[in-house]
Amino acid sequence: MTATEAATSTDALLQVRGLRVSFRGKGRRAPRTEVLKGVSFDVRPGETLGLVGESGSGKTTIGRAVLGLVPVRSGTITFAGERIEQAPAARRRQLSRDLQVVFQDPYTSLNPSLTIGDTLAEPLLGHGIGAKEARGRVGELLARVHLPADAAARLPREFSGGQRQRVAIARALALRPRLVICDEPVSALDLTTRRTVLDLLLEIQEQTGIAYLFVTHDLSVVRFMSHRVAVIHHGDIVEAGDAHTVTTTPQHEYTRALMLSAPVADVPEQRRRRQTAHGTLDS
Incomplete structure (x- = not known):
């Protein structure tokens, strides 16, 4: 195609x-x-x-x-x-x-001074949703990304990178895009x-x-x-x-080169594949 x-x-x-x-x-x-x-x-x-x-x-x-x-x-x-x-x-x-976005870096995409609850409520309040309803939606969002309800009262620095990215995903889902x-x-x-x-x-x-x-x-x-x-x-x-x-x-040589550059468990084979891919990607 x-x-x-x-x-x-x-x-x-x-x-x-x-x-x-x-x-x-x-x-x-x-x-x-x-x-x-x-x-x-x-x-x-x-x-x-x-x-x-x-x-x-x-x-x-x-x-x-x-x-x-x-x-x-x-x-x-x-x-x-x-x-x-x-x-x-x-x-x-x-x-x-x-139309929403989840960015790459979970460490810089969240405001470090806002609690997780405030972070998730912010887009809701900004679109005219009342504070009571917003609080309820925050709990739903945390549950959807498998974080506990008490996470709402904590700051981003208290979470791992993966947990922060879950928060970022929850924020992207807040307005039901x-x-x-x-x-x-x-x-x-x-x-x-x-x-x-x-x-x-x-x-x-x-x-x-x-x-x-x-x-x-x-x-x-x-x-x-x-x-x-x-x-x-x-x-x-x-x-x-x-x-x-x-x-x-894949039909295109660039796609084939991307496949060759993907990691494999065999170290010598990985080295050979990356050398081959490097020549294609540079061309």
């Missing part, structure tokens, strides 16, 4: 078409650097689209463009039938009911904690029908999480299709 074929869907929750983003270089005469070069894809209701590529490929910029955090030079972003690529700040605040952008949500965690958080995200999706745009550099993680996969390289989607096909029989 080509990237164009994978992008055509009549029931998409999120549609991205011809997305281009560029940034100015340092200095007044420095040329612009094009980070995204006409990217197109869909995310359907209730599914996970894995967006995978190495550092600098443009994958995080896609998520930030959807969230309105970077300016779009051209192309369209349509969410639930509404064009949002140029949405003003007031509309963006309204859109946060349906339809789509969550997960930007490398487990890359800062150890392997055991990583699996626990991934299982939690899958459980939440099964219970709520939420959709994820899952941004990662790890093909094994995207295979575990995703219904469909889009592989991005130097600002272009080079391969897209269902997760099983892309991660077991």
Whole structure:
């Protein structure tokens, strides 16, 4: 399946078409650097689209463009039938009911001076939900991410990285969104904690029908999480299709190189695979 074929869907929750983003270089005469070069894809209701590529490929910029955090030079972003690529700040605040994000670093994404309860109540109160109802919702959110009710009275520093990421997930769920952008949500965690958080995200999706745009550099993680996969390289989607096909029989040499760079238990084999992958990724 080509990237164009994978992008055509009549029931998409999120549609991205011809997305281009560029940034100015340092200095007044420095040329612009094009980070995204006409990217197109869909995310359907209730599914996970894995967006995978190495550092600098443009994958995080896609998520930030959807969230309105970077300016779009051209192309369209349509969410639930509404064009949002140029949405003003007031509309963006309204859109946060349906469109949320979980960032990579659980240590910096939470305000260290707020209790967990205040952190979770903040978006609820900001959208006009009363204090009593907000307190009840905080308890529901903690239960959903398998944290005890007394966690509401504690500060982020009292929790491990995995627990903090659960809090970040609970905060993203507070307004009952339809789509969550997960930007490398487990890359800062150890392997055991990583699996626990991934299982939690899958459980939440099964219970709520939420959709994820899952941004990662790890093909094994995207295979575990995703219904469909889009592989991005130097600002272009080079391969897209269902997760099983892309991660077991990749067609593009860049996707094959990503597979070779994934860790394996055999150390000499790992060294050989990474040397092979390094030559491909640099080309």
